[in-house]
Amino acid sequence: xxxxxxLRALVTGGGSGIGLAAATLxxxxxxxxxxxxxxxxxxxFTGLKADVTDDAQVRTAVAAAxxxxxxxxxxxxxAGIGAAGTVEDNPDEExxxxxxxxxxxxxxxxxxxxPYLRRSRHAAIVNTCSIAATAGLxxxxxxxxxxxxxxxxxxxxxxDHVHEGIRVNCVNPGTADTPWVQxxxxxxxxxxxxxxxxxxxxxxxxxxxxxxxxxAIAYLASPLAASTTGTVLAVDGGMxxxxxxxRS
Numbered sequence: 001x002x003x004x005x006x007l008r009a010l011v012t013g014g015g016s017g018i019g020l021a022a023a024t025l026x027x028x029x030x031x032x033x034x035x036x037x038x039x040x041x042x043x044x045f046t047g048l049k050a051d052v053t054d055d056a057q058v059r060t061a062v063a064a065a066x067x068x069x070x071x072x073x074x075x076x077x078x079a080g081i082g083a084a085g086t087v088e089d090n091p092d093e094e095x096x097x098x099x100x101x102x103x104x105x106x107x108x109x110x111x112x113x114x115p116y117l118r119r120s121r122h123a124a125i126v127n128t129c130s131i132a133a134t135a136g137l138x139x140x141x142x143x144x145x146x147x148x149x150x151x152x153x154x155x156x157x158x159x160d161h162v163h164e165g166i167r168v169n170c171v172n173p174g175t176a177d178t179p180w181v182q183x184x185x186x187x188x189x190x191x192x193x194x195x196x197x198x199x200x201x202x203x204x205x206x207x208x209x210x211x212x213x214x215x216a217i218a219y220l221a222s223p224l225a226a227s228t229t230g231t232v233l234a235v236d237g238g239m240x241x242x243x244x245x246x247r248s
Contacts, residue, residue, distance in 0.1 A: 002030030003222055007122060008069035010062065012036045012052060012109055013079030014045065017178035018128060021214035022076055029218065031074065034065035036109070052079045052105030053097075062112035072116035074221045077106040078128040082180050083142040090142045102146035106153065117166050124221045125161075127154045127170040128213075131236045134172065151232060158230035167229040169220040174236030175199075177207040203244055204237035 009026050013019035014035025023045055027033045033045050036058075040047030046068050050061035066072050080102045083090055090098075106127060117123040130147040132140050151170060158168040175181060175198045188194035199206050216235045219225055234240045 003224065004029045004031035004074075004218075007031045007073040008066075008071050009033045009074035009076065009221070010036060010065045010069075010072055010109075010113065011076040011078060012105070013128075014076075015039045015041055017180060018173065018176060018210045018213045018217075019076070019078040021210035022078065022217045025211070025214045025218050026074070026076075026221070032069045034069055036061050036065070037079070052108060053100045055108050058105075058108045059112045062109065062116075066113075066116045071119060072113055073120040073122050073124070075110065075113045075117065075125045076128070076217060076221065077109055077125065078217075079105050079109075080128065080146075082184070083146075084139050084184065085141065086139060087141040095142055098142050098146050099149070102143075103149045103153065106150065110157065114161075114166075118164055120165075122223055122226075123164075123166040124225075125157065125166065125168045126217050126220045127168070128217070129154065129170040129172045129232065131172050131174045131234065131239055134232075134234075134240055154232070155230050162229055167220075167225070169225075169228060169231045169233065171213060171216045171220065172232055172234045172236060172240070173213045174202050174208045174234075174239045176213055177209055181207070202237035202239045203242045206237065208235055208237055 009031045011019050011023040014023045015037035023033045023035050035045045036048045036050050040049050048061040050057040083098050129150045132144040133147040133151040154170040185191040185195050213235050216233050
């Protein structure tokens with residue numbers, strides 16, 4: 001019997017990167033999976049097109065996912081966007097947009113999913129956060145602020161819903177090898193040098209893969225983690241916790 005047999009999962013931002021990797025892993029381990037995205041994937045997933053900044057679209061999509069899957073047991077809040085720059089660089093419109101997607105997007109989807117999760121015998125929410133929530137990264141003021149909010153939101157949600165049998169955790173990836181990071185690299189004056197710098201700041205000396213992050217998400221969503229809630233799991237090549245001496 002597979003780990004997720006009989007469980008129903010909804011993954012936001014499931015069309016690419018970490019979201020698609022998580023959806024693929026959950027489905028491979030037996031879950032029925034719906035993917036909510038602006039450009040959702042097809043089979044073997046239930047693809048649902050929705051913008052997480054639109055509450056009506058979110059409610060419609062979550063209800064459709066629950067109807068097609070026969071309920072919801074797992075929510076992976078993964079949809080998000082990035083931003084580069086110092087606190088001076090991003091205009092108010094961009095601040096509102098990033099916070100609307102990265103923070104309020106999770107609020108909207110969770111709010112719509114909670115009535116279904118309360119009916120589950122194994123309810124789990126996993127939020128995709130970031131190393132940016134716990135480490136001061138240059139040129140990431142807006143993005144870091146949004147992910148710091150996600151980490152705090154995760155802990156608050158865990159406290160609010162533990163007595164309802166709903167576990168809430170988050171995963172904090174380091175710089176991951178995803179389409180979004182590749183777009184950042186493509187926009188850099190020297191993409192090769194920029195990639196080398198991103199790899200060098202993680203103690204393992206390489207970017208985190210989407211599949212490695214998905215494995216952490218799957219663990220926290222799994223019945224094997226039934227006693228784990230309010231946890232922040234770093235998948236960052238040692239970036240958060242290690243302080244290495246310079247190599248000679």
